[in-house]
Amino acid sequence: MKTVFAIAFLLIAGGISQFACAADWADLKMTFVLKGTPPKPSAVVGKERDPICAALPILSESMLINAKNNGIQNVGFYIDTRNYKIKEIHPDLKAVPANKVVLDNKNCVFVPHVLIVRPGQTITAKNSDKTGHNCNFSGFFNNTAENFALPPGASRDKIIDQPERGVSPVDCGSHPWMKAYIIAQDHPYVGLSNADGVLSIAKLPTGKVAFRVWHENAVIDEVMLNGKKAKWDKASLELELKIGMNEYKVEVDAARFK
Amino acid sequence: MNRLRNHSSGPLVITTLIAVAVSFLSGCEVPIASFSSNLVFAKRLEIDSGMKMEPAVNETQSILAEMFGTPDQPTWPKLLSEDQELAGLVSQQRLTRAAGAVRSDQQDNHFGLFREHCVHCHSVVGNGVGPTSSFLNPYPRDFRMGIFKFKTTPKGKKPTREDVMRLLTEGIMGTSMPSFRLLKQDDLEALTDYAIYLAIRGEVERRLMMEAASELDLDKGERLLDPALKESAPDDYQDQLRLIEETVTKVAQSWTGAASSVTKVEAPPADYPLFGRDTAGSKEAQDRLGASIANGRSIFHGKIANCASCHGNTAMGDGQTNDYDDWTKDWTILAKVDPRDKEHIQPFLDVGALKPRNILPRNLRSGIYRGGSQPVDLYHRIVQGIDGTPMPAVGLKPDNPQGLSTEEVWDLVNYLLSLPYEHITQQSSQVPPYQRENP
Numbered sequence: 001m002k003t004v005f006a007i008a009f010l011l012i013a014g015g016i017s018q019f020a021c022a023a024d025w026a027d028l029k030m031t032f033v034l035k036g037t038p039p040k041p042s043a044v045v046g047k048e049r050d051p052i053c054a055a056l057p058i059l060s061e062s063m064l065i066n067a068k069n070n071g072i073q074n075v076g077f078y079i080d081t082r083n084y085k086i087k088e089i090h091p092d093l094k095a096v097p098a099n100k101v102v103l104d105n106k107n108c109v110f111v112p113h114v115l116i117v118r119p120g121q122t123i124t125a126k127n128s129d130k131t132g133h134n135c136n137f138s139g140f141f142n143n144t145a146e147n148f149a150l151p152p153g154a155s156r157d158k159i160i161d162q163p164e165r166g167v168s169p170v171d172c173g174s175h176p177w178m179k180a181y182i183i184a185q186d187h188p189y190v191g192l193s194n195a196d197g198v199l200s201i202a203k204l205p206t207g208k209v210a211f212r213v214w215h216e217n218a219v220i221d222e223v224m225l226n227g228k229k230a231k232w233d234k235a236s237l238e239l240e241l242k243i244g245m246n247e248y249k250v251e252v253d254a255a256r257f258k
Numbered sequence: 259m260n261r262l263r264n265h266s267s268g269p270l271v272i273t274t275l276i277a278v279a280v281s282f283l284s285g286c287e288v289p290i291a292s293f294s295s296n297l298v299f300a301k302r303l304e305i306d307s308g309m310k311m312e313p314a315v316n317e318t319q320s321i322l323a324e325m326f327g328t329p330d331q332p333t334w335p336k337l338l339s340e341d342q343e344l345a346g347l348v349s350q351q352r353l354t355r356a357a358g359a360v361r362s363d364q365q366d367n368h369f370g371l372f373r374e375h376c377v378h379c380h381s382v383v384g385n386g387v388g389p390t391s392s393f394l395n396p397y398p399r400d401f402r403m404g405i406f407k408f409k410t411t412p413k414g415k416k417p418t419r420e421d422v423m424r425l426l427t428e429g430i431m432g433t434s435m436p437s438f439r440l441l442k443q444d445d446l447e448a449l450t451d452y453a454i455y456l457a458i459r460g461e462v463e464r465r466l467m468m469e470a471a472s473e474l475d476l477d478k479g480e481r482l483l484d485p486a487l488k489e490s491a492p493d494d495y496q497d498q499l500r501l502i503e504e505t506v507t508k509v510a511q512s513w514t515g516a517a518s519s520v521t522k523v524e525a526p527p528a529d530y531p532l533f534g535r536d537t538a539g540s541k542e543a544q545d546r547l548g549a550s551i552a553n554g555r556s557i558f559h560g561k562i563a564n565c566a567s568c569h570g571n572t573a574m575g576d577g578q579t580n581d582y583d584d585w586t587k588d589w590t591i592l593a594k595v596d597p598r599d600k601e602h603i604q605p606f607l608d609v610g611a612l613k614p615r616n617i618l619p620r621n622l623r624s625g626i627y628r629g630g631s632q633p634v635d636l637y638h639r640i641v642q643g644i645d646g647t648p649m650p651a652v653g654l655k656p657d658n659p660q661g662l663s664t665e666e667v668w669d670l671v672n673y674l675l676s677l678p679y680e681h682i683t684q685q686s687s688q689v690p691p692y693q694r695e696n697p
Contacts, residue, residue, distance in 0.1 A: 046578070049567070049577065049578065082307075082474065134648075134650035145414040147649070147651055148651065149651060149652045151564070151661070152561055152660070153660050154658060154659075154660035156653060165472040166592070173581050173648025174567035176580045234307060
């Protein structure tokens with residue numbers, strides 16, 4: 001009889017802890033702001049060779065700072081698997097999304113500038129311009145290289161079947177200012193800051209989690225994190241994530257940018 | 259006649275002197291105990307990971323020595339020679355023949371072929387930084403990224419064995435890479451094996467270093483293959499070992515897979531006019547050839563193929579000239595360093611990188627093609643693009659509805675072949691290429 005009780009107790013306790021476990025997830029919101037004077041976006045060089053692009057006001061996207069709140073756009077932020085081994089992914093996020101990720105060539109720039117994909121997803125490179133572009137995926141380490149010629153109206157698919165360690169640039173050989181970047185991590189915990197410098201990553205594991213940060217134009221290794229100095233030690237920053245919402249304001253000195 | 263002879267002996271003497279000096283520099287006769295490490299790539303990883311890469315460089319070096327041997331005694335890794343599918347990729351016998359100090363026997367069989375013919379440009383480890391490299395343009399190839407330009411397989415795929423062999427036999431026109439046609443067939447086979455061996459070794463090296471930089475805390479003493487684990491945690495040790503072996507196998511498989519990925523060439527109809535063959539044919543053939551060339555010309559300048567955007571309206575290679583090849587991007591753009599930024603490229607030059615140069619679209623009026631001047635060679639270049647360079651692959655119909663038909667590709671080939679004979683002022687029209695309607 002005693003054993004039956006004990007088993008029943010264990011089962012219930014197990015059920016409860018499992019239930020508790022399912023709710024033990026953290027959400028992360030980070031706001032990246034520039035400390036100092038934002039640089040004026042410069043015009044790109046070399047567009048005069050193509051009359052269609054030359055007619056457009058194309059500014060360099062290598063550093064997009066919001067004039068209103070100094071928010072830094074296109075900061076990538078993702079779990080650093082060197083210093084944090086992901087034991088479990090939230091059930092909602094386990095499946096690789098089935099949708100294709102579009103990389104448009106529009107008004108002689110790549111849209112979006114930074115893409116987040118999961119291995120298994122497909123990137124559809126398309127050309128909405130009236131001029132010819134090409135999509136040179138030259139920066140992969142694990143995925144095979146590809147360089148599509150893209151006439152006006154064309155689209156071609158590139159399957160991303162491997163995760164990448166770093167961030168992989170894409171360029172267009174006909175228009176050298178055109179640059180896009182692909183973040184292809186083997187997990188869903190990747191964020192990218194929007195025009196206000198805000199990024200969010202949902203349903204993260206709790207506790208100490210290590211992150212990497214990326215910006216195309218800066219080596220971000222020292223910041224003010226919620227008002228206190230914080231360092232990316234060996235390119236890794238550890239955050240203590242609690243259940244529910246975790247908010248951070250990250251101030252990056254203008255001197256970190258090129 | 260005599261004057262001509264006297265003249266030609268001048269350069270010959272100089273060439274011989276250079277050859278002697280080079281063989282001296284490259285130390286053909288001294289034993290070479292080990293391959294040099296890829297310190298340029300290590301530098302990139304160091305910047306990216308914020309860690310000192312030295313432990314990983316040293317460890318990778320000893321793992322590779324264990325599997326691939328040394329320049330004097332190269333070995334084809336046991337795990338590959340025991341794998342049915344991979345065993346035949348490279349033969350140990352040929353490796354041995356190509357490696358080591360230059361020597362020959364009484365039957366004039368040569369050994370140490372790689373050091374005899376290749377090291378002064380490609381160096382002992384195949385990184386393309388030999389004693390003469392900085393004087394050459396283009397620079398000799400670094401095999402270690404596993405990227406090859408002139409081949410019959412699609413972008414991103416390895417060349418076939420025949421592709422590599424052909425480069426050795428024919429050389430690469432317009433570059434310093436000579437033809438080795440005069441070598442015996444055996445020697446060429448041995449050198450082909452050796453080049454593939456170096457490429458595989460070099461790619462494995464990059465992959466192991468990347469693994470260390472992204473998954474290990476080297477400062478804490480973590481290692482790719484930790485001998486201490488052998489006793490304390492044999493399962494972990496086995497996992498580590500498996501990862502290394504998988505890396506080697508995967509790289510080797512990418513080479514054996516090449517043969518089945520060769521681009522299918524859709525031959526033109528039998529009566530299709532081809533430049534060269536039909537240039538002096540019947541009036542009808544000449545008319546048809548003329549029409550094909552004219553169509554090729556408008557495709558060249560049109561938006562679908564977009565060739566003129568890089569090769570220029572004159573086709574002299576004066577379109578976009580600011581880009582870099584993948585070998586350069588690998589340690590500049592990917593390390594967030596502008597190739598023009600003298601200060602930040604210096605640490606890379608200090609560990610052996612060659613000064614970055616722009617990759618230039620070819621002057622298509624010279625009639626010199628690196629990858630071969632047969633119509634079918636140009637077909638491969640157009641539908642595959644050129645690996646490691648900005649030259650893209652055009653899409654083919656019907657898979658790519660906005661692409662070219664194979665017949666249009668052959669028209670383009672005819673135009674390319676006729677370009678060296680076209681008068682420079684004879685361009686398709688006065689309208690700039692981007693404003694023209696699709697052909």
